[in-house]
Amino acid sequence: MIRALLAVVNRDLLLARRQRGDVVNVLLFFIIVITMFPLGVGPDKDTLRLIAPGIVWVAALLAAILSLGRLFALDYADGTLEQIMLSGQPLSLAVLGKITAHWLMTGAPITVLSAAAAIVFDMAPGPTATLVASLLLGTPSLSLVGAVGAALTLGLRGAGVLVTLLVLPLYVPVLIFGALAVDRSVGGLSAAPWLMVLGALSLGAAALAPWAIGAALRVSVE
């Protein structure tokens, strides 16, 4: 079972290596969104330091949304999704594999990039560490919850916009807890409670989302 899951992860990473542009574009988008804010808000250091965590988190949400469109669409279009469903392996496992690969290609690099962004915004080391930790714990739930939206809108016209409308509101709790964690850290308090909530959200999503996604995919393929 675990081997079938790893096979899906390996396959998606192999495909991503062949189509590097897809991964790189999402990360470039993340960087560009972040650089837009200083241009719009002005170069005042104190203001930027104050809003930096929110900017990084919102940019991460948008980048995650942007990458969702291709999560199942390509497998759906070329018939691979049907083959996965009929492979004799549990569909929820394959789904978990696809989401793991998705996180490795979006959530993980964004987490790393956020450290660089924090330095650019002149954040102190403590809040920077909290920001990175909050993204590390929070981005898996972005991939998981986003995949539910991607599966529900698979094959529909205008799926890209629909996914955004469907999924962004569901990202609100992650955004709030992520920003709260960094806020506490800026105030010199322990951010651990909010980080734990983020981790709990991700674990809960990991436990429930694959089944929901599997069911949604079966409906979409019909």
Next chain:
Amino acid sequence: MLEAVELQCERGHRRLFDRLSFRVDARQCLHIAGDNGAGKTSLLRILCGLLSPSSGEVRWHGRPIGRVRDEYGADLMYVGHLSGVKDDLTAAENLRVWAAMAALGAGAQDVAQALRVLAIERFAQWPAGQLSQGQKRRIGLARLALAGQARIWILDEPFNALDPRGVAILNQLIERHVNGGGAVVLTTHQAWEAPVPVVKLDLNAQAAP
């Protein structure tokens, strides 16, 4: 082995077939015939479990396929209109990746052998996107040669885009599978000289008024 019980299928507001019952046993080949739009593909997708019938059910060894999905999937090979072949991967990678996802435990040797059976071993290291339609079709069909343990093959227009040599190869595969105790359900538009005795099911005769 496979049993269809009182199947009914509606697409849009049109009833394609109603009260359709039949069974497919080991060493049998069922040829589903019918005009365009008669519901051949829908029927095959229902038999696979990709589409649910409006009423009735499909049973695998007496049990509804929805309950034994993973077990049935391991016994089933489906080749549909879509090839399930990734353009970015080579022919060999496509097969290897698919075998790994289906947990077949097939090694590089088995993959090479399957490509040889379909006579596309020369293109093993080519990205599938650079191959012709017929060659891609053969990659999809190479799964049949790779999946030795599958009991039932469901093939939707498998002869499409194949040249005479490809047709001969596929006929051989079907013959070996059926004689080895397997079952085949397929549709085809072409005049097909079946290598094994065939039971024919005509969907035109089933069409509800």
